[in-house]
Amino acid sequence: MMKVVLVGCGAMSRQWLDAARQIDGLAIAGFVDLDAERAQARAREYDLSNAVIGTSLDAVLDETKPDAVFDVVVPAARREVALSAFAHHCHLLTEKPLADSPENARAIIAAARRAGRLHAVVQNRRYVANVRRIRRFLDSGAIGKPTSIHADFFIAPHFGGFREEMDHVLLLDMAIHTFDAARYMVAGEPASVYCQEWEPASSWYRQGSSASAVFDLGGGKVFTYAGSWCADGFRTSWE
Ligand SMILES: NC(=O)c1ccc[n+]([C@@H]2O[C@H](COP(=O)([O-])OP(=O)(O)OC[C@H]3O[C@@H](n4cnc5c(N)ncnc54)[C@H](O)[C@@H]3O)[C@@H](O)[C@H]2O)c1
Known part of the structure; x- marks a missing residue:
């Protein structure tokens, strides 16, 4: 036991x-x-x-x-x-x-x-069926070697609680899922990253609800991320 x-x-x-x-x-x-x-x-x-x-x-x-x-x-x-x-x-x-x-x-x-x-x-997002399907598709070679991977994430949740008070809220509490899913999809070995985060004037979070990042995932693969958790309007998927 x-x-x-x-x-x-x-x-x-x-x-x-x-x-x-x-x-x-x-x-x-x-x-x-x-x-x-x-x-x-x-x-x-x-x-x-x-x-x-x-x-x-x-x-x-x-x-x-x-x-x-x-x-x-x-x-x-x-x-x-x-x-x-x-x-x-x-x-x-x-x-x-x-x-x-x-x-x-x-x-x-x-x-x-x-x-x-x-x-x-x-890191449960890499077990999402669509994420694994994309990995299998890329592994099949149908579109050749992945080189340029881009993700947009724009949602506007009002959680209350620790998220609205914490530092680096989007990066730590959500974007990490997208980063890991992207790494998994293309079997990346991250080598470096440039990232900028900011707090739009209209935001209801304390810090870091918007961010952009460019990852070198190794082997000629570059992944760009643009995201916001205070993006009112039409939204993207959580995944
Ligand atoms: N994997 C996912 O899809 C996913 C989804 C949501 C949240 N999370 C993660 O789960 C974790 C918890 O999130 P949540 O939504 O349950 O938050 P929550 O605020 O609902 O619960 C967190 C709990 O931890 C307690 N706590 C805080 N500091 C403590 C300490 N030092 N000792 C004991 N208890 C302490 C709080 O009192 C609270 O009850 C976070 O790391 C969050 O990023 C993951």
Whole structure:
């Protein structure tokens, strides 16, 4: 039996718990959230009232001694959660983004290596059927080698919550999916990127709701991205 503690009991945690209950041999031993009521509510909702509930990940890991941590917290808390999980010799399966800065990403990866534990980031958009279909089509060679890849993303959601307050909201919370899907579609090995982000005057986000980026995906493949999360009007697809 693999014992798991889930940290971050907000909106996405439901998707994780729905998936977890389909896996034989996996038991949720604890729920952690800064908001204890939210953690309790999730435990009740999934008939896991015997699980340990807490607001401190360290304390719940000490008590439950699980094999793995499921990290579904906001991006700004990812480093703290990852370091706690690895300090308790747990494997870590984490929501995207891997980290909220290159410095934090390096610290998390170094901690995973030191602990010798598995560390995996959920990038679920590469499992979207259309994305995989495009990869298969390109792999077939029908249009030759991909060299120039372009993506536009223009949507205007009003989420409320952490997204409207966080730094680099489009890049960290959404564009990362498009970047990863593009990399996957053309089997890219990213070598460099130039990126500019900005906050249009009409935006309802605090920082970084619009961005443009040019990636060198290696092997003569260039990927350009233009996106905005405050683009009222006709919208593109989420994918
Ligand atoms: N893969 C996807 O398609 C997808 C979709 C939506 C969100 N996400 C990602 O999932 C993560 C969570 O997003 P969400 O929409 O569930 O957010 P949310 O705000 O609904 O939930 C986040 C929860 O984390 C808790 N939290 C914050 N800091 C914490 C800490 N230090 N310790 C314990 N709990 C803490 C908050 O109290 C909150 O309950 C984010 O990284 C987001 O980017 C991924």
